[in-house]
Amino acid sequence: MKKSLADKIEQYLKVLIDRSDDKRIEIQRSELAETFSCVPSQVTYVIATRFTERDGYYTESRRGGKGYVRITRFSMPQEGANLSDLFSYCDYLTEMELLTERESKLLTHLLVNAFNQFPAETREEIFEGIKKALSEYVKTES
C-alpha cells in the first residue's frame, strides 16, 4: 500500500508511543512538521484523524513558547489480546456507540463459543486478529 504523508506521520508517532514507557509522548508540532517537511497543520490533521478518542488516544496541548502536544494511548495496545481484553474492547466500542448492544453481544457470543477447540496460544492469535480487524472495521464504518 502506498503511504500518504499522513500515514507516515501516523506510523511514526505510533512507534514512538509503543517505545515509550508510559504510552505517552510529547512532541512539538512545528518540529515534527520540520522532520517531515510539511506544514504544521498537517500534524494537527494527522492527530485529529488518527489519534481520536475512538482510536484509543487522548491529546492535550499547550500553545506559546515551550508549547507541546501530548498524546496518550489509553486503550490496549494491539499485542497480546486475550478474551477479557476483547470483552472490554467490545464494551468500550459499545460505549463509544461504534457497536450496538446487539452487535457486542453477538461478538461476545462468538468469542466465547467459537474457538474452544483451539489451544490457548492459537486462541490468543485468533483474538489478536479479531481485535485488529475489529478496530479497522469501526474506523471505516461510522
Added chain:
Amino acid sequence: MKKSLADKIEQYLKVLIDRSDDKRIEIQRSELAETFSCVPSQVTYVIATRFTERDGYYTESRRGGKGYVRITRFSMPQEGANLSDLFSYCDYLTEMELLTERESKLLTHLLVNAFNQFPAETREEIFEGIKKALSEYVKTES
C-alpha cells in the same frame, strides 16, 4: 470470441492475485487505468462485474490522496467452500432478518481480515467454529 478490454484487465488482476503471497492485492484505480489507457471507471466496472463476492472476492477501497482498491480472494479452490459457505450463511440469516445488514457486514469484514495469518486448514477450523457459534447465537436470539 474477441477479448474485451474488461477481460484483459480481469486477467491481469487475477495474475497479480495469484502471484501475491496472501491472495490480496492493492492497486490504484487511476494508475491501472493509465496502464490500460482507459478511463478509471472502466476499472470500477471490471471489479464490479468480475470480482464480486459470488466470484469469491472481497474488495475495500479508500479515496483521496494515495487512495487504493484492495481485492482479496477468499475462495481458493481447497478452502473456498467454507468461507463462501459462511458468506452465504450470513446472507441467508440477513434475509431471514436474524442478522441486520450491518451485522452481516461486520462479520464479513472479520471473516476476510482477521485470520489471514493462519494456514488454510486452521482457517477452515476457525470458520467451522464460527459457523456453529453463529447458528447457536441466532437460535437463542429469537
Added chain:
DNA sequence: ATAGTCAAGGTCAAAGATGGTCAAAGGGTG
C-alpha cells in the same frame, strides 16, 4: 504589575488527489 514581543499551537477553508456512481453511447452476437 503591565504591556509588548515572540514562539508555539489551533482553525478553517480552498485546492488537490483519488475512488464511486450513473446514465448514455457503442459494439458484438444470436
Added chain:
DNA sequence: CACCCTTTGACCATCTTTGACCTTGACTAT
C-alpha cells in the same frame, strides 16, 4: 434487429495537503 455487455464521461464523495489568519502562553523591558 434486439439484446446484452462494454466503454466513456460528467458529476459526486472522500481524504489529504497547504496556507492564511487566530489564540495562547512565556519572557522581557518598563
